[in-house]
Amino acid sequence: MKQFPIRILIAKPGLDGHDRGAKVIARGLRDAGMEVIYTGLRQSPQMIAEAALQEDVNIVGLSILSGSHMTLVPAIRAEMDAMDLASVPLVLGGILPDEDQRALLDGGVSAVFGPGAGLGEIVSTIEQLCARPADQTT
Amino acid sequence: MRAASRSDNVNFEDIRAGDRRALSRFLTLVENSRDVVAEELAELSRRADDHQIIGVTGPPGSGKSTLIAALTKLYREVGRTVAIVAVDPSSPFTGGALLGDRIRLKALAGDKGVFIRSMASRGSLGGLAWRTQDVVRVLAAAGFNIVIVETVGAGQTEVDIAGLSPTTVVVQAPGAGDDVQANKAGLLEIADILVVNKSDLPGAERAKNALKAMLDLGHPTKAKAQDQPIWVPPIVLTSAIEERGINDLAECIASQFSYMQKHGLLVAFQEAQLRAEFMHRLRETLQRRLFDTFTAEEFAGIIRRMVQERIEPQRAVDQLLQNVEFRRRK
Ligand SMILES: Nc1nc2c(ncn2[C@@H]2O[C@H](COP(=O)(O)OP(=O)(O)O)[C@@H](O)[C@H]2O)c(=O)[nH]1
Ligand SMILES: [Mg+2]
Numbered sequence: 001m002k003q004f005p006i007r008i009l010i011a012k013p014g015l016d017g018h019d020r021g022a023k024v025i026a027r028g029l030r031d032a033g034m035e036v037i038y039t040g041l042r043q044s045p046q047m048i049a050e051a052a053l054q055e056d057v058n059i060v061g062l063s064i065l066s067g068s069h070m071t072l073v074p075a076i077r078a079e080m081d082a083m084d085l086a087s088v089p090l091v092l093g094g095i096l097p098d099e100d101q102r103a104l105l106d107g108g109v110s111a112v113f114g115p116g117a118g119l120g121e122i123v124s125t126i127e128q129l130c131a132r133p134a135d136q137t138t
Numbered sequence: 139m140r141a142a143s144r145s146d147n148v149n150f151e152d153i154r155a156g157d158r159r160a161l162s163r164f165l166t167l168v169e170n171s172r173d174v175v176a177e178e179l180a181e182l183s184r185r186a187d188d189h190q191i192i193g194v195t196g197p198p199g200s201g202k203s204t205l206i207a208a209l210t211k212l213y214r215e216v217g218r219t220v221a222i223v224a225v226d227p228s229s230p231f232t233g234g235a236l237l238g239d240r241i242r243l244k245a246l247a248g249d250k251g252v253f254i255r256s257m258a259s260r261g262s263l264g265g266l267a268w269r270t271q272d273v274v275r276v277l278a279a280a281g282f283n284i285v286i287v288e289t290v291g292a293g294q295t296e297v298d299i300a301g302l303s304p305t306t307v308v309v310q311a312p313g314a315g316d317d318v319q320a321n322k323a324g325l326l327e328i329a330d331i332l333v334v335n336k337s338d339l340p341g342a343e344r345a346k347n348a349l350k351a352m353l354d355l356g357h358p359t360k361a362k363a364q365d366q367p368i369w370v371p372p373i374v375l376t377s378a379i380e381e382r383g384i385n386d387l388a389e390c391i392a393s394q395f396s397y398m399q400k401h402g403l404l405v406a407f408q409e410a411q412l413r414a415e416f417m418h419r420l421r422e423t424l425q426r427r428l429f430d431t432f433t434a435e436e437f438a439g440i441i442r443r444m445v446q447e448r449i450e451p452q453r454a455v456d457q458l459l460q461n462v463e464f465r466r467r468k
Contacts, residue, residue, distance in 0.1 A: 004170045005228075005233055005234065005235075005258070005260075026236055027236060029234070030229065030232070030234035030235060030236045031229070031232055031234055032232065032234060033232045033233045033234045034234050035228070035234065035235045035237060035256075035258045036234070036235065036236050036237065037237045037238075037240060037256050038236060038237065038238045038240070038241065039240050039241065039244075040238075040240065040241035040244060043244075044247075046247075046248065047244075047247040047248065050247060050248070051240060051247075051254075053158055053159055053162055054158065054162055054253055054254055054255060055162070055255065055256055056162040056163055056165065056166045083159065084159050085159075
């Protein structure tokens with residue numbers, strides 16, 4: 001049984017113009033053996049969902065520093081669900097108050113990584129979330 | 139455990155009717171488990187309508203993705219649908235890949251007439267060409283009028299991949315000194331159209347002249363038969379970010395395509411490609427089947443004896459194969 005690399009979309013929604021952090025994570029995930037599709041800055045929820053669909057990724061990672069996670073993340077989740085991507089997990093990196101974190105985790109986000117999260121933790125969480133049933137591989 | 143996903147995951151009608159989710163999932167199956175969906179793939183390929191495949195290659199950073207975005211915009215304006223396959227290298231050490239071409243294709247987002255798929259090379263150099271070809275076939279069968287394949291051209295192996303499209307556009311950027319990078323990688327030889335992109339920067343004319351001088355030395359053309367008129371690759375100056383020269387490029391692509399059609403070269407190209415794919419698959423299958431007939435101990439044993447008893451390598455191979463039955467030609 002052969003395992004194929006995890007395909008992950010790393011997206012940067014919202015208007016903030018910094019993607020240094022997202023790029024560092026993207027490179028780290030690549031070095032951990034994943035196929036990372038990086039979309040660049042200022043992606044709308046619809047663009048992100050559409051990219052996830054076209055690339056048939058196993059998981060989507062968002063980087064949000066603008067503070068608008070409470071509007072952006074549910075919008076992205078809703079777009080993805082509407083495109084039949086409800087089974088594709090969403091993870092989030094950023095600086096979030098605890099109550100926001102809890103709300104998002106209840107609302108369709110599978111993991112939230114704060115600024116202190118190490119790459120090892122991020123990698124293993126993603127790997128667990130992507131552990132696919134046997135019939136997905138040959 | 140269920141049997142590996144097959145036709146229950148593939149609905150041709152859905153794919154042909156423009157279901158992007160069905161298309162996308164089938165592309166993953168084609169990439170990961172080709173043997174499982176070989177029949178479905180063949181069936182789909184038979185249904186492909188008229189389409190045009192354009193390969194775009196050249197060194198990293200020369201502006202291929204940006205140029206593809208501009209070209210696609212132009213095709214969309216005249217109502218043609220476009221699929222883009224962007225291939226980037228996997229790391230040979232970790233198997234991971236960073237696929238960043240969508241950054242430059244952002245302006246195409248939201249258009250249902252465009253479909254973009256990123257692919258990692260996954261190390262298998264021979265295999266990549268055919269894997270890309272399979273993906274292209276599916277996209278063509280899904281009804282896209284034009285399929286554009288972006289590959290990084292930096293060495294000989296990429297030349298193989300680029301050689302899969304009947305139209306190959308080689309993109310250069312000025313400023314790489316007087317020596318033109320294309321020639322080093324053998325890319326000049328596979329070019330049907332040469333582009334000097336970033337012509338908004340200084341040195342573009344000089345790069346064009348350098349390319350022209352090289353072409354004048356003689357360009358090995360795709361027209362094999364003596365009586366065919368020769369296609370001389372045009373050199374086009376473009377600025378992808380300022381969207382200049384894109385019309386010229388589209389015109390060159392169109393006239394090269396009709397040249398291929400008019401002289402039966404498109405059909406010849408497709409036949410040659412099928413032949414090459416057959417040989418590749420034959421070699422791969424033979425190797426796999428043969429290797430399957432030996433145990434790891436048998437391999438280790440013959441290699442150990444070769445080293446210890448100083449058996450000449452070809453003799454060692456002959457010894458290993460002496461008990462394998464091949465059908466003899468009478
Ligand atoms: N000045 C200038 N820069 C360009 C042009 N086309 C692309 N670029 C820039 O060159 C860089 C690489 O472009 P990209 O399309 O990703 O190149 P690729 O690696 O060949 O696909 C980006 O920063 C682009 O904005 C152009 O026509 N003129
Ligand atoms: Mg590119």
